[in-house]
Amino acid sequence: MAANRKLLILPGDGIGPEVMGEVKRVLDWMDSHRAITFDVDEDLVGGCAYDAHGAPLSDATMNKALAADAVLLGAVGGPTWEKLPFASQPERGLLRLRKDMELFANLRPAIVFDALAEASTLKTDLVAGLDILIIRELTGGVYFGEPRGITTLPNGERRGVNTQVYDTHEIVRIGRVAFELARKRSGRVCSVEKANVMESGVLWREEMTKLGAAEYPDVKLSHMYADNCAMQLVRAPKQFDVIVTDNLFGDLLSDCAAMLTGSLGMLPSASLGAADATGRRKALYEPVHGSAPDIAGTNKANPLATILSAAMMLRYSFDLADDADLLEQAVRDVLDAGYRTADIMQEGKILISCSDMGEIVVEAMTRRTT
Numbered sequence: 447m448a449a450n451r452k453l454l455i456l457p458g459d460g461i462g463p464e465v466m467g468e469v470k471r472v473l474d475w476m477d478s479h480r481a482i483t484f485d486v487d488e489d490l491v492g493g494c495a496y497d498a499h500g501a502p503l504s505d506a507t508m509n510k511a512l513a514a515d516a517v518l519l520g521a522v523g524g525p526t527w528e529k530l531p532f533a534s535q536p537e538r539g540l541l542r543l544r545k546d547m548e549l550f551a552n553l554r555p556a557i558v559f560d561a562l563a564e565a566s567t568l569k570t571d572l573v574a575g576l577d578i579l580i581i582r583e584l585t586g587g588v589y590f591g592e593p594r595g596i597t598t599l600p601n602g603e604r605r606g607v608n609t610q611v612y613d614t615h616e617i618v619r620i621g622r623v624a625f626e627l628a629r630k631r632s633g634r635v636c637s638v639e640k641a642n643v644m645e646s647g648v649l650w651r652e653e654m655t656k657l658g659a660a661e662y663p664d665v666k667l668s669h670m671y672a673d674n675c676a677m678q679l680v681r682a683p684k685q686f687d688v689i690v691t692d693n694l695f696g697d698l699l700s701d702c703a704a705m706l707t708g709s710l711g712m713l714p715s716a717s718l719g720a721a722d723a724t725g726r727r728k729a730l731y732e733p734v735h736g737s738a739p740d741i742a743g744t745n746k747a748n749p750l751a752t753i754l755s756a757a758m759m760l761r762y763s764f765d766l767a768d769d770a771d772l773l774e775q776a777v778r779d780v781l782d783a784g785y786r787t788a789d790i791m792q793e794g795k796i797l798i799s800c801s802d803m804g805e806i807v808v809e810a811m812t813r814r815t816t
């Protein structure tokens with residue numbers, strides 16, 4: 447089918463190429479068993495790009511990313527490049543991708559697979575079967591607001607200033623993402639801010655309410671203060687479905703929710719831009735974890751976070767919900783059968799390598815479709 451699904455793969459540094467190798471195995475399987483063809487290009491980002499081109503992301507690679515329907519990234523960074531000047535650091539490549547692709551919506555699912563529920567620091571029954579989605583506004587708010595900086599006051603004291611600022615269009619566009627994704631899930635959105643103490647929170651709440659009533663009356667909208675949301679996430683996380691919040695609160699709450707799941711090696715993410723006239727959004731999919739230099743090159747990495755990021759890509763960029771479901775179900779099967787990479791190893795389970803995990807996921811997909 448459509449050779450127009452343009453996919454740019456950027457494996458990056460450290461374990462990036464190892465985990466991405468297993469995603470390529472999955473995509474090859476999709477190509478031969480599901481007739482889902484991607485027009486795949488592969489390039490460099492991070493430290494490896496600096497070594498090759500003297501920059502963590504070349505202009506040519508950036509242009510490929512802008513032209514792609516989706517970008518799938520492994521991880522960047524490592525001790526080799528730590529001493530480089532700020533502008534050449536591997537992470538700058540990733541930040542440039544996010545900025546130039548104008549990715550304003552960060553999607554962080556927190557899914558607890560039944561087989562791994564015991565690995566959570568919370569009681570098993572609180573998290574077993576958890577499936578929530580945190581949508582964080584990524585390009586506005588206090589991390590970018592002006593004025594900002596450190597100044598010295600006439601009395602010799604120093605003052606640090608950051609500004610929390612949101613305009614209507616920024617709230618509305620992230621709100622639309624949340625409402626639309628909620629429609630594909632259980633139809634509930636919880637909007638989170640601090641309207642009790644911040645004007646930006648008052649505006650956020652008013653705009654979300656207006657948008658919900660005008661365009662998404664079928665979606666149930668609730669509101670919660672960010673501090674209460676943090677408490678509720680560790681008290682009763684299953685009460686949520688989609689949470690939408692600003693850049694700062696989203697940073698904190700998505701990490702908090704991530705830890706409910708127990709392992710960095712299991713966490714996918716997506717970052718989306720605005721929809722164009724055809725409804726296509728620029729999109730970057732990547733695992734939450736870094737390049738794990740301590741285990742790079744040992745075939746010990748857990749590829750599931752990256753494989754689950756690819757499942758998000760199938761769902762959100764290519765509308766292939768059945769294939770995303772199949773891939774996620776295959777991951778569930780593999781975990782239920784007791785296979786574990788070292789990071790999620792439990793007593794009595796079967797320890798396997800990164801490449802074995804990819805192979806077994808593909809076998810599980812074959813079993814489910816024959």
Ligand code: NAD
Nearest residue numbers: 521522523524710711735736737738739740741747748789
């Ligand atoms: P990290 O996520 O790379 O590793 C933290 C710990 O988790 C390590 O012990 C590592 O072995 C383990 N781990 C991470 N992913 C794993 C996986 N898939 N399977 C098994 N174990 C896994 O974080 P760090 O050590 O703080 O950073 C290492 C490098 O990665 C740094 O250069 C950092 O800047 C970079 N980094 C990159 C990204 C990114 O590319 N998005 C994110 C975070 C950190």
